[in-house]
Amino acid sequence: MKNFLEASNRSDDPTRRSFLAGLAATTLGVTALPRVGAAAQFTRRVPRARNVIFVYLSGGMSHVDTFDPKPERREVMGPMGIARSSVDGIALGQHLPLLAQRLDRATLIRSMWSNQGAHVQGRYFLHTSYSLRGTIRHPSLGAWLTHADGPDNPTLPPHVTVGGDQYGAASGYLPQSTAPLPIGDPGAGLQASKLPKGVDQGRFDRRLERLRRMNEEYRQNHPGATVDGYDTAYEQAVSLMQSADLQAFDLSLEDEATRAAYGSSKIGQGCLLARRLVEHDVRFVEVVSGNWDTHVENFEALEERLPDLDRALATLISDLEARGLLEDTLLVVASEFGRTPRITEGRNGRDHHPQAFSTLLAGGGIRRGHVHGRTDELGEEVVEGKVTVPDFNATIAHALGLPIDHEFQAPSGRPFKIADKGRPVLEVFE
Amino acid sequence: MIRAFTLLLSTLCVLGLGSTLHAQEAEAVDFETEILPILEENCWDCHRAPYRTDSGRLRKPRGGLRIDGASFLLEGGNDGPAVVPGNARQSPLFQRIVLPEDDGDLMPEDGPRLPQAAIDKIGVWINGGAEFGSWIGEGAELTESAAPPPASETEELYQRLAEGVSPVEDATLESIRREFGDGRIQLRALDTESRLWRVQFSAHRRSVDDEALSVLASIRENVAELDLSDTRITDRVASAIAAMPSLVRLQLDRTAISGRTIDQLGDLPELRVLHLVGCEQVKDAQLASIQKLENITRIYVWKSGLSRKAIRTLRSERPGLRVFGAPDLPQPDSEGEPGPQGRRRR
Numbered sequence: 001m002k003n004f005l006e007a008s009n010r011s012d013d014p015t016r017r018s019f020l021a022g023l024a025a026t027t028l029g030v031t032a033l034p035r036v037g038a039a040a041q042f043t044r045r046v047p048r049a050r051n052v053i054f055v056y057l058s059g060g061m062s063h064v065d066t067f068d069p070k071p072e073r074r075e076v077m078g079p080m081g082i083a084r085s086s087v088d089g090i091a092l093g094q095h096l097p098l099l100a101q102r103l104d105r106a107t108l109i110r111s112m113w114s115n116q117g118a119h120v121q122g123r124y125f126l127h128t129s130y131s132l133r134g135t136i137r138h139p140s141l142g143a144w145l146t147h148a149d150g151p152d153n154p155t156l157p158p159h160v161t162v163g164g165d166q167y168g169a170a171s172g173y174l175p176q177s178t179a180p181l182p183i184g185d186p187g188a189g190l191q192a193s194k195l196p197k198g199v200d201q202g203r204f205d206r207r208l209e210r211l212r213r214m215n216e217e218y219r220q221n222h223p224g225a226t227v228d229g230y231d232t233a234y235e236q237a238v239s240l241m242q243s244a245d246l247q248a249f250d251l252s253l254e255d256e257a258t259r260a261a262y263g264s265s266k267i268g269q270g271c272l273l274a275r276r277l278v279e280h281d282v283r284f285v286e287v288v289s290g291n292w293d294t295h296v297e298n299f300e301a302l303e304e305r306l307p308d309l310d311r312a313l314a315t316l317i318s319d320l321e322a323r324g325l326l327e328d329t330l331l332v333v334a335s336e337f338g339r340t341p342r343i344t345e346g347r348n349g350r351d352h353h354p355q356a357f358s359t360l361l362a363g364g365g366i367r368r369g370h371v372h373g374r375t376d377e378l379g380e381e382v383v384e385g386k387v388t389v390p391d392f393n394a395t396i397a398h399a400l401g402l403p404i405d406h407e408f409q410a411p412s413g414r415p416f417k418i419a420d421k422g423r424p425v426l427e428v429f430e
Numbered sequence: 431m432i433r434a435f436t437l438l439l440s441t442l443c444v445l446g447l448g449s450t451l452h453a454q455e456a457e458a459v460d461f462e463t464e465i466l467p468i469l470e471e472n473c474w475d476c477h478r479a480p481y482r483t484d485s486g487r488l489r490k491p492r493g494g495l496r497i498d499g500a501s502f503l504l505e506g507g508n509d510g511p512a513v514v515p516g517n518a519r520q521s522p523l524f525q526r527i528v529l530p531e532d533d534g535d536l537m538p539e540d541g542p543r544l545p546q547a548a549i550d551k552i553g554v555w556i557n558g559g560a561e562f563g564s565w566i567g568e569g570a571e572l573t574e575s576a577a578p579p580p581a582s583e584t585e586e587l588y589q590r591l592a593e594g595v596s597p598v599e600d601a602t603l604e605s606i607r608r609e610f611g612d613g614r615i616q617l618r619a620l621d622t623e624s625r626l627w628r629v630q631f632s633a634h635r636r637s638v639d640d641e642a643l644s645v646l647a648s649i650r651e652n653v654a655e656l657d658l659s660d661t662r663i664t665d666r667v668a669s670a671i672a673a674m675p676s677l678v679r680l681q682l683d684r685t686a687i688s689g690r691t692i693d694q695l696g697d698l699p700e701l702r703v704l705h706l707v708g709c710e711q712v713k714d715a716q717l718a719s720i721q722k723l724e725n726i727t728r729i730y731v732w733k734s735g736l737s738r739k740a741i742r743t744l745r746s747e748r749p750g751l752r753v754f755g756a757p758d759l760p761q762p763d764s765e766g767e768p769g770p771q772g773r774r775r776r
């Protein structure tokens with residue numbers, strides 16, 4: 001039996017073996033343990049995805065109005081129509097015509113399943129594969145990628161979120177250096193990344209040196225991960241300020257036609273920023289789009305919101321493809337749960353529905369024009385190819401070649417895996 | 431097997447528990463006579479088919495987990511399988527009975543901790559493969575799990591190429607990194623045995639010139655993916671690239687290379703994916719050379735010097751080749767409206 005550390009060596013660190021052993025020893029409490037039981041059946045031989053753009057639709061996007069319409073059932077669809085797609089026999093909701101045209105480049109998963117019916121818990125589960133507990137914070141997938149595989153571009157943060165919050169992407173019990181760099185407004189670029197007026201590089205360096213000296217005594221008296229984390233954050237910020245790739249954050253460098261194609265919406269500009277970042281080898285970018293919690297007047301809300309999303313995703317797919325980035329960039333579109341196919345009386349809305357919903361994957365070795373799984377004729381239950389949230393994350397991790405079989409140990413000593421007990425859905429790969 | 435037990439032992443030590451597991455290593459555990467009674471007594475109150483308690487209240491299995499059938503144990507509840515055969519440490523059924531006393535997740539929830547002998551029994555049973563013997567209990571009979579799907583075409587290709595070359599020594603990698611300077615080159619192994627590599631320059635690509643390729647000579651047989659996009663290379667690197675027999679994917683976007691480089695790519699037998707976005711010096715005159723690249727399946731030519739007509743010709747004469755030109759961006763003025771093709775209904 002080959003142990004994990006021998007079987008996995010694909011990073012550019014001097015040796016990945018020593019890196020992982022060191023990592024386990026220094027940051028996770030104890031030494032890395034050899035695998036037991038079955039062989040590493042889910043270690044990918046050749047990972048096709050290197051980077052991830054994770055479009056997270058916060059609030060629970062209605063699956064029956066978007067990715068899994070039920071045109072035969074008027075009581076489900078209400079006034080919602082459909083848009084035919086470029087894949088035979090597959091339609092999307094009527095407000096996603098541009099994305100539907102490009103469905104031949106993506107895989108739809110129509111058989112998602114979660115057991116978390118509340119927003120914060122659902123969001124946490126989607127990002128970490130674990131349920132939210134009081135005693136521990138788990139890392140999100142972007143933190144795992146940063147931790148287990150490292151950055152590609154040493155001068156940019158490997159993990160970025162555009163419009164996220166504390167229950168989404170986070171470092172959990174992993175080191176602070178794996179936490180995402182948060183960007184609030186994609187159009188505003190990276191704030192406070194230039195030297196203040198009247199401060200030249202020499203003066204800036206002297207200021208930093210003074211700061212280091214002031215902190216020295218405190219650091220010696222209070223050693224620990226939290227204090228180190230602050231230092232890491234400072235070092236990363238300074239390195240970023242000096243990066244030649246800082247312009248990756250500047251959307252004004254894009255031509256007008258491209259900016260207009262993505263749309264002026266927050267999600268559109270967020271997707272454009274994400275493309276610029278992966279182009280500069282940032283590894284994991286999450287773009288958050290809010291207000292999908294359509295309890296009241298579902299159809300009006302979607303008519304207003306979906307066109308922006310449609311435009312953003314359609315443009316992103318076309319743009320990534322023409323630039324050759326879809327070769328190794330995995331686009332993920334997901335929500336924490338779906339919404340009830342039955343339209344609520346009086347409110348004309350839909351409530352939370354975790355037991356059946358849909359997600360979309362494209363690029364990074366994902367099959368083109370494929371649909372995985374099926375719900376019943378109302379869209380209420382999964383009847384074929386159930387994919388749990390951990391399975392979904394295991395699939396993304398698998399595409400990236402991450403060691404999903406490997407047990408890592410949290411500082412508390414309990415063993416964890418990247419996607420808990422999730423199993424990758426191998427059918428979605430080319 | 432020995433390792434598994436050492437591991438289990440070390441886990442128990444970490445958790446502050448002693449163990450006598452090693453003494454029982456050789457003994458097989460019979461599920462029905464040795465494990466089932468423990469589960470029945472300690473777990474079934476909360477983890478079996480929904481039932482009415484004496485007070486008439488409907489009691490559903492806690493955490494969605496039933497323990498009264500082999501299939502339920504393997505399928506598990508809300509947190510996934512309860513038993514991972516061969517691995518007690520990964521099995522919640524075991525994890526949850528060895529937690530520290532003050533951990534809220536410790537099972538049984540209300541009762542005292544299980545006797546050490548019972549814990550050991552369960553651990554040995556799971557590590558020994560969690561065989562149920564003839565017992566099925568409630569629920570479905572167990573079926574063999576499906577075989578994993580066969581390797582994809584890409585995976586087979588990389589596998590074949592990996593077999594043909596030797597692994598790269600750490601010393602070789604270090605010397606390449608030293609030559610370039612700290613962090614200026616990224617080398618990533620693509621397979622599990624460090625035989626095939628991806629080379630890229632990320633932040634420092636604009637400082638990479640023709641000299642760079644000579645540094646890679648020592649791993650030229652191992653380079654399967656080479657990203658030279660946005661570098662300052664010229665046609666003089668063509669022979670160095672052509673000397674990389676395992677090259678599958680080549681990225682030359684926005685470089686000054688011209689037809690002379692394309693002409694030499696014909697020497698690369700495994701080349702599948704070619705990126706020429708923004709290569710303005712690659713012109714229609716190179717069409718014949720591109721067509722001769724027999725094995726390529728995808729080529730990116732947006733903003734290159736190839737005319738639309740040349741791209742059309744390439745598409746029609748090489749049906750197996752996917753040619754990616756300008757992106758089909760949605761019309762900007764049709765905000766919220768279906769694009770021209772989106773309106774198409776059958």
